[in-house]
Amino acid sequence: MxxxxxxxxxxxxxxxxxxxxxxxxxxxxxxxxxxxxxxxxxxxxxxxxxxxxxxxxxxxxxxxxxxxxxxxxxxxxxxxxxxxxxxxxxxxxxxxxxxxxxxxxxxxxxxxxxxxxxxxxxxxxxxxxxxxxxxxxxxxxxxxxxxxxxxxxxxxxxxxxxxxxxxxxxxxxxxxxxxxxxxxxxxxxxxxxxxxxxxxxxxxxxxxxxxxxxxxxxxxxxxxxxxxxxxxxxxxxxxxxxxxxTINDNNAALTRYLAGELDRVDIPAGQYPSLKEQYPDQAVSVPQSCSYIYMFNLDEAKGPAALKDVRVRKALSYAIDRDTIVDKILQGGQAPSYNWTHAATAGFEMPEIDYASWPQEEKFAKAKELLAEAGYGPDNPLKLTLNYNTSENHKKIAIAIQQFWKSVGVEMTPNNMEWKVHTDKMQNQDFEVARYAWCGDYNEASTYLDLFTSYSGHNNGKFFNDRYDELMKESKTAADPAPLYKEAEQILAENMPFAPIYQYTKVEMIxxxxxxxxxxxxxxxxxxxxxxxxxx
The missing domain is CATH 3.90.76.10 (Dipeptide-binding Protein; Domain 1)
Structure with a gap:
């Protein structure tokens, strides 16, 4: 509308x-x-x-x-x-x-x-x-x-x-x-x-x-x-x-598509360029209102102590090489992300987020510095477990981020599980770091930003910020909510309750x-x- x-x-x-x-x-x-x-x-x-x-x-x-x-x-x-x-x-x-x-x-x-x-x-x-x-x-x-x-x-x-x-x-x-x-x-x-x-x-x-x-x-x-x-x-x-x-293996699903058993299937990571060349009238990549993140568990009782330190959360985010993920692994037109709301959302004004413009080497260096300040290093390595649901794409991203984090001294163990188990664990704060994605329910920035309010039913990481709540409540009656949304995004960037990774495209064969x-x-x-x- x-x-x-x-x-x-x-x-x-x-x-x-x-x-x-x-x-x-x-x-x-x-x-x-x-x-x-x-x-x-x-x-x-x-x-x-x-x-x-x-x-x-x-x-x-x-x-x-x-x-x-x-x-x-x-x-x-x-x-x-x-x-x-x-x-x-x-x-x-x-x-x-x-x-x-x-x-x-x-x-x-x-x-x-x-x-x-x-x-x-x-x-x-x-x-x-x-x-x-x-x-x-x-x-x-x-x-x-x-x-x-x-x-x-x-x-x-x-x-x-x-x-x-x-x-x-x-x-x-x-x-x-x-x-x-x-x-x-x-x-x-x-x-x-x-x-x-x-x-x-x-x-x-x-x-x-x-x-x-x-x-x-x-x-x-x-x-x-x-x-x-x-x-x-x-x-x-x-x-x-x-x-x-239901086919949990995306590569197997693509094989069945090519065999004529399916009329529509997502393209596995890295395969869009070759499939577009082979099947130009079937391979599609278009914007989709979804954001892919790693959510941190900040729950007072269940979240790991390390993640309650914003320096650790920022270090983990800085140490993700997003360009490598979208250009080398996914290869389907996805965009590296440093914020929460999808950039194509109607009326949304992208805020300036400082580390988005840093060279990756500078991000790695800053990550090491912050981890050292927080007391982590060779003698006391930070150890975390990442939960993710079954998918070859999620697995490839997890392996890449495991290596990025290893380069700054973080030991991450990927933990794969089926979708229902994964979501149940998130809803019960039974995780340390979890792969998560949110797709907009309607084309307006509040569909993203309301998720991290204290009253949200999907704030599984239990991030709470009074000013953030005030902004989102104020946005409901504001003549122009865009500045409020921009400030809310800045609060997320400053507090880093999650590590943004990329913004979606719908990459599929039809x-x-x-x-x-x-x-x-x-x-x-x-x-x-x-x-x-x-x-x-």
Missing amino acids: NKLLLSTILSASLALPAVAAEVAAGDTLAENQEYTYWLLDAIKSMDPQINTDVEGSGIMRSLFEGLYNEDQVGNLVPGVATSYELSDDKTTYTFHLRDNAKWSNGDPVTANDFVYAWKRLADPATASEYAWYIELMQIVNASEIIAGEKPVDELGVKAVDDHTFEVKITAPLPYFPSMTTHASVFPVNKAVVEAGGDKWTEPGNLVGNGAYVLKEHILGEKVVMERNPMYWDDAKTIITKATAL KPDMRGMSVNNLMQNWYLKDMYRVAN
């Missing part, structure tokens, strides 16, 4: 054109409209209010539908909502819902389904890691409900009638409509959830309102989805069946007969309903 447009609307009704799988002029549809793609990790949950994974969110967008979706370049388009009105004080949104939206069991989708889902997200009993998202949306009473200070029924949402959903927020938030595309605020069917208990998300039980239904889910092996005939826009939905295969893949959407949010296959 154009931020300027939203910020100038005082009291208006905003309707946007609907977008589905519009077949481009000249395209002839293939007879086969099945799609098979790669997942690195198992999908931990099919519950929109519980899922936290980027790969899981892609599946959520097929099985469920929120108020709004995104088009091929990231603009808002109608989902269940066809339009909304914004009050004069910009704190009340009234969403008008389409009257032909149905659940996959034939029930009508109503405003009460959104009320139930949003309250469920905020409810401490749900124990959602994304509860903080409803707080970031500035929904009235969200903070108090999450803290257990008010009952969940006081959340600022209500069903005016079956097709009118009203949301009250505490202060104007220009990017609020864009936040409704996130899976955590997708509706769920109350009767189905309560009847199914922990098993409501299993195939045969799961009832969604998206363009697809879940037919099969074998954890860590595959997810199979088929078209939902009850979906309001099923007539324009083309892909008939989608299969997502079969040339596939269309509607949303590769030009910075968030890389894709919708299966928009895709189709053309005849060769």
Whole structure:
């Protein structure tokens, strides 16, 4: 959504054109409209209010539908909502819902389904890691409900009638409509959830309102989805069946792609240049709103003593040769990173971070100096363990950083584990240093910077800074939050609760007969309903 447009609307009704799988002029549809793609990790949950994974969110967008979706370049388009009105004080949104939206069991989708889902997200009993998202949306009473200070029924949402959903927020938030595309605020069917208990998300039980239904889910092996005939826009939905295969080995996944078993796969580190030369119409590298870091555990009780010293944290960050990682290891157009927010984020102004301009030799020298000041050296080497989830790319980066750190006297032991174990350990502060990445939930800097607030549900390193919290709270009501974001980034650079490493590009192979893949959407949010296959 154009931020300027939203910020100038005082009291208006905003309707946007609907977008589905519009077949481009000249395209002839293939007879086969099945799609098979790669997942690195198992999908931990099919519950929109519980899922936290980027790969899981892609599946959520097929099985469920929120108020709004995104088009091929990231603009808002109608989902269940066809339009909304914004009050004069910009704190009340009234969403008008389409009257032909149905659940996959034939029930009508109503405003009460959104009320139930949003309250469920905020409810401490749900124990959602994304509860903080409803707080970031500035929904009235969200903070108090999450803290257990008010009952969940006081959340600022209500069903005016079956097709009118009203949301009250505490202060104007220009990017609020864009936040409704996130899976955590997708509706769920109350009767189905309560009847199914922990098993409501299993195939045969799961009832969604998206363009697809879940037919099969074998954890860590595959997810199979088929078209939902009850979906309001099923007539324009083309892909008939989608299969997502979990393959932990990226090289093995690429082999299966080249053998014709997959239609889309990420390219392993270092292989983009040769694959682009061999398959110029299939190898793709485009910006993606994600940042790759090594997070430090600063938890008072569980974090290692060494990492509580900012000199040690800075030394570890300085001693990472980012240019070598992106130019020699990844080779897919990624950018070395010295900050947190992805540089391509709308409206974001990159701060000046001193060490970003230092030659690498100077960084190594400064790292050694800081470690010596902190009491580490040949007679007392700093020893750390790095946790990372299974991936050849993560492994290559870990081995490289192990050598960089060794050159300044740090002994690092890489510790590989599957995704679920890795994330569980992070959430429980059961780590010293952990590989981590964050992909933006919407195209605005707060989607990154809010993560390191004290009230964040994803601040797994337990970094706390009062001034940082003040800045991020102030940014919610600021006419221009950019200077506040810049200061917040400076606080991160000064305190170094993590070592930034690189900013993503989406580097992948896509079969040339596939269309509607949303590769030009910075968030890389894709919708299966928009895709189709053309005849060769």
